Amino acid sequence: MTRRHVVLNSSARQTLYGKRIAVTRTREQAGVLRDQLTAMGAEVIEIATIEIRDPASWEPLDWAIRRLEYFDYVLLTSANGVRSFLRRLKACGRDVADLKGVIIGAIGPTTAAELSKSGAKADVVPREYTAEGLLDALGDRDLRGKALLIPRAKVARDVLPRVLTEKGARVEVVEAYETVVPRFAPGELQRLLSPAPDVITFTSSSTASNFAKLAGELKVPDLLRGVTIASIGPITSKTVATLGLVVTIEAKESTIPALVRAIEGYFRNLNAAD
Numbered sequence: 001m002t003r004r005h006v007v008l009n010s011s012a013r014q015t016l017y018g019k020r021i022a023v024t025r026t027r028e029q030a031g032v033l034r035d036q037l038t039a040m041g042a043e044v045i046e047i048a049t050i051e052i053r054d055p056a057s058w059e060p061l062d063w064a065i066r067r068l069e070y071f072d073y074v075l076l077t078s079a080n081g082v083r084s085f086l087r088r089l090k091a092c093g094r095d096v097a098d099l100k101g102v103i104i105g106a107i108g109p110t111t112a113a114e115l116s117k118s119g120a121k122a123d124v125v126p127r128e129y130t131a132e133g134l135l136d137a138l139g140d141r142d143l144r145g146k147a148l149l150i151p152r153a154k155v156a157r158d159v160l161p162r163v164l165t166e167k168g169a170r171v172e173v174v175e176a177y178e179t180v181v182p183r184f185a186p187g188e189l190q191r192l193l194s195p196a197p198d199v200i201t202f203t204s205s206s207t208a209s210n211f212a213k214l215a216g217e218l219k220v221p222d223l224l225r226g227v228t229i230a231s232i233g234p235i236t237s238k239t240v241a242t243l244g245l246v247v248t249i250e251a252k253e254s255t256i257p258a259l260v261r262a263i264e265g266y267f268r269n270l271n272a273a274d
Helices: 030-039 059-066 079-091 109-116 131-138 159-166 188-192 205-215 234-242 256-273
Strands: 020-023 043-046 051-053 073-076 103-106 147-153 170-180 199-202 228-231 247-250
Touching: 020 030, 030 043, 030 256, 059 079, 059 147, 059 170, 073 079, 079 109, 079 147, 079 170, 103 109, 103 131, 131 159, 147 159, 159 170, 199 205, 199 234, 199 256, 205 234, 228 234, 228 256, 234 247, 247 256
Parallel strands: 020 043, 020 199, 073 103, 073 147, 147 170, 199 228, 228 247
Antiparallel strands: 051 170
């Protein structure tokens, strides 16, 4: 269960000085966003709406890894997926050298950077950091008969495997991890949101939908009345909209640095208008 974590930078010259910003990422992943916001003077409230867990069984992923030579492509759609994939690669007695000859796609620079820590390199990284962007990055490649492995979350959008299958590819989707709603004590969500933050950030559709689940019988628009909503990108924004919320800040690229820049730009413009 996540507790309130507040860091305040006292420099009044900073764009986000005195702004309270809620971060809904997992505790393990909140660090970069928190640090960048606090460096600009923000007061950060951590409300982790996601918990990452291992799948019920590793066997499907392990079976795929034991058959790496069968696959022409491995498509990685999150940093969490990369970590689980590499962990099981080692557990199965293999390493990144066994990926030689396999074309690796990463959904964005964060995912590619996580992969690069192992010494492996992504061959395909889209300009738009979404499943649709990854499909575009694969371009006009003839995928008929090609075998593609997609290790990913238990619950995820089906657009990538569906379109690839329509292109004639043999797609194998395996569960590498699952995201669940963490346990909150009764009234804890309201406590974390009191006093109300200036901004709440959603960095994936799961952070938004899980926030609604944590709200329970409380209406999300009422709970976040007067709070500016910041989204990491269009896919997340669509999910946020289904909760009855209006996204005011949206990152131009689906990355944490771009989200921080968008938040900073929003308040810089507000300050200039005053």
